[in-house]
Amino acid sequence: MFKLGFLVNPIAGIGGSVAFKGSDGDDIAAQAKALGAEPKSNLRAKLALQVLIPYQDKITIFTGCGDMGEDCARSLGFKVEVVHRYDGNVSTAADTEALVEALQSQQVDLLLFAGGDGTARNVCAKVQGFFPVLGIPAGVKIHSGVYALTPTAAGRVVEEMINNELVSFIDADVMDIDEQAFRQGVVKARRYGEMQIPSHLQYIQAVKSGGKETDELVLMDIAAHVIEQMDDELFVMGSGSTVAAIMQEMALENTLLGVDIIQEQELRAQDVTEQNLYAAIIAAQNAGQTVKLVITAIGGQGHILGRGNQQLSPRVVRAIGKEHIYIVATKRKLQALDHRPLIVDSGDPGLDAELSGYLPVITGFHDQVLYPVASPGLMEA
Structure with missing residues (x-):
């Protein structure tokens, strides 16, 4: 008998239809309902369980009471054991965490949960040791890598496990953003x-690629x-549109054709000169802080140093160190180079x-490629 843990966050995603950017925070669900929003997470969870109906004689579902999973599973005819009941009219994040603990004590074979990034955070907070989970996407924010592509896809993965097919397990990141800050136009992403x-x-959600996404x-x-x-290090943000996109995600002013300095996702200096930049780097390092540099390639040309960012002088780059340089570029931009290397001049x-050789280029979230970097003078020598 396959022991399936099943958890539904009843309010996950309720804020999406009324542009609340998510459902985290006090009274957000109540405000969303007052504006006409309806809960959808149980409907999405049901889509996943429907895939498993042919295997009902092989499955026992362990879940929470009512709209935390019991109602959904029973409506489809599954054998259900309720292992957590909540007080009052609505469940809370504490109930999610309590249910996770109860399911882990039952030694379920897999925890299938419906929610968004906030739900994933709550689940992650109580997971101990090896405890396989899989998310049914039902929230407004789905940045985490623990979710299937669709609810039905989640059901298909469970189906393979029930059929004893060989299924590998990998570690996937739990990500979330601060919704209150996001509603004020500030994006603060964090790995939990x-x-x-x-x-x-x-079936599992993967990093977006330039060929399939905008x-x-x-x-x-x-x-x-x-x-x-980004933690407490000093970050030197180079010029270019890709770097500008990073600044935009943090709601910081950006000098598109200049160099800015940030720390703890706050702007410290804008459009700095080489002299001021070098002084800031040395001061930070003397104070025991690490300095990192974010640069991108000029589209079509491929220059990462020597074109439009002369503030990044040799002494500045050497002070920062090769190991602290982040090169960022979309795969589309790299493909447009037609196998030509990135250029340092x-x-x-x-x-x-x-700096020449193969260096990692950040092309997505936890997605990097090794790409050649060269100097025309060195190639001609």
């Missing part, structure tokens, strides 16, 4: 941990990756030689 999910390229969505993914790396042949 990771959970084990069944790996299936056909450049705008890809730029959002690149921005999310870089923002995730710093004016210092020694530095250009140090």
Whole structure:
């Protein structure tokens, strides 16, 4: 008998239809309902369970009472055991976490949960050790990698497990943004941990690629990756539209054709000169802080140094260090180079030689490619 843990966040996604950017926060669900929004998460959870109806004699569903999963599972004829009941009229995040603990104590084979990034955070907060989970996408925000592409796709993955097909498990990140800040136009993305999910390229949500998504969505993914790396370090933000997209995700003013300095996702200096930039880097390092550089390639040309960012002088780049340079570019931009390398033309042949070779380029969220970097002078020598 397959022991399926099943959890539904009843209010997940309710804020989407009324442009609330999510459902996290006190009274958001009540406000959304007052504006006419209707809960959809149980309907989406039902789509996943419908795939499993042919296997009802092989499944016992362990879940929460009422709209946390019981009603949905019973309506489809599944054998159900309720392992958590909540007080009052509505469940809370604490109930989600309590249900996860109860399901883990039951040693279920898989936790299938319906919600958004906030729900994934609550689940992740209580997961202990190896405990496979899979999300049914039902929220407004689905940045985390623990979700299937669709509710039906989630059902298909469970179906394979029930049929004893070989299913690998991988670690997937739990991501979320601060909704209150987002409603004020500020994007603060953060990684909250990771959970084990069944790996299936056909059904599991993957990083967006330039060939299938618009450049705008890809730029959002690149921005999310870089923002995730930001803690208290000093970040030097180079020129170009890809870097500008990262600044835009943080709701910070950007100098498109200049260099800015940020720290803790706040603007520290704008359109800095080489001299001021170098001084800021040395001061930060003397204070024990790490300095990182974010640069992109000029579209069609491929220059990452020496065109439009002369503030990034050899002494500036050397002070930052090769290991602290983030190169960002969409795959579409790299493909447009037609196999030509990215170009470094710093004016210092020694530095250009140090930077030449294959370097990682951030092309999406947790998506990087190795791409050749070269100097024309070195190639001619």
